[in-house]
Amino acid sequence: MSARALARTCFALVLLAGGFAHADEASVRKAFENWAGMKVDGVRKAGVLGLYEVQIGSQVYYTDEKVATMIDGSLIDMKSRKNITQERLNKLSAIKFSDLPLEFAVKTVRGSGKRVFATFEDPNCGYCKKLQKDMAEMDNVTIYTFLLPILAADSATKSRAVWCAADRAKAWSDLMVKDIVPAAGKCDAPLEQVQALAHKYGIRGTPTIFLSSGERISGAVPAAQLEQKLAQLQ
Numbered sequence: 725m726s727a728r729a730l731a732r733t734c735f736a737l738v739l740l741a742g743g744f745a746h747a748d749e750a751s752v753r754k755a756f757e758n759w760a761g762m763k764v765d766g767v768r769k770a771g772v773l774g775l776y777e778v779q780i781g782s783q784v785y786y787t788d789e790k791v792a793t794m795i796d797g798s799l800i801d802m803k804s805r806k807n808i809t810q811e812r813l814n815k816l817s818a819i820k821f822s823d824l825p826l827e828f829a830v831k832t833v834r835g836s837g838k839r840v841f842a843t844f845e846d847p848n849c850g851y852c853k854k855l856q857k858d859m860a861e862m863d864n865v866t867i868y869t870f871l872l873p874i875l876a877a878d879s880a881t882k883s884r885a886v887w888c889a890a891d892r893a894k895a896w897s898d899l900m901v902k903d904i905v906p907a908a909g910k911c912d913a914p915l916e917q918v919q920a921l922a923h924k925y926g927i928r929g930t931p932t933i934f935l936s937s938g939e940r941i942s943g944a945v946p947a948a949q950l951e952q953k954l955a956q957l958q
Contacts, residue, residue, distance in 0.1 A: 835864035856900035887913035
């Protein structure tokens with residue numbers, strides 16, 4: 725990790741007024757609300773360093789039991805390099821998978837197809853291409869890919885060409901893995917519907933993955949990590 729990247733993940737420490745000797749979730753909530761001047765949506769023990777996790781909207785903060793110090797940033801497990809905060813945010817931003825309009829997605833089935841998940845991807849997204857290459861070796865999966873053209877002027881053109889192809893799954897794979905752009909097609913592609921869906925779920929970047937449990941994974945993850953997540957759902 726570069727010094728600049730490390731600096732971005734360092735904790736911003738803010739001293740809070742007041743405090744008390746023995747805390748619980750209720751007292752932490754009350755003290756934090758008094759300081760922040762806004763409603764706290766949830767408080768729980770973070771499980772590390774004796775900290776409490778405080779949730780306000782889609783953000784997570786940490787404080788000590790005296791509510792004397794706040795951490796505004798990510799907690800990183802240095803041994804495993806796991807971003808504890810991001811994993812927690814992914815769970816807090818989970819959705820109901822059955823609510824996804826799968827008819828608006830490119831469906832790819834390999835093997836038995838018993839392991840199901842969905843992705844939101846842009847055809848010009850480099851991380852999406854990496855994800856597709858990593859997932860190419862995964863078996864017994866059904867992948868629903870929602871085409872979300874947000875990165876470049878021709879993202880919509882490429883997305884529409886994939887959707888209008890006779891074999892959408894192959895056209896998408898060829899584009900992302902082999903850089904073969906499908907011939908332009910004329911059909912009604914649900915690009916506006918997918919963009920509305922992304923807005924509804926607060927998807928601001930690609931790729932974004934949703935497991936069948938509804939858990940969100942932001943960004944490209946190694947196939948091994950995705951396999952591990954899928955195994956936990958069996």
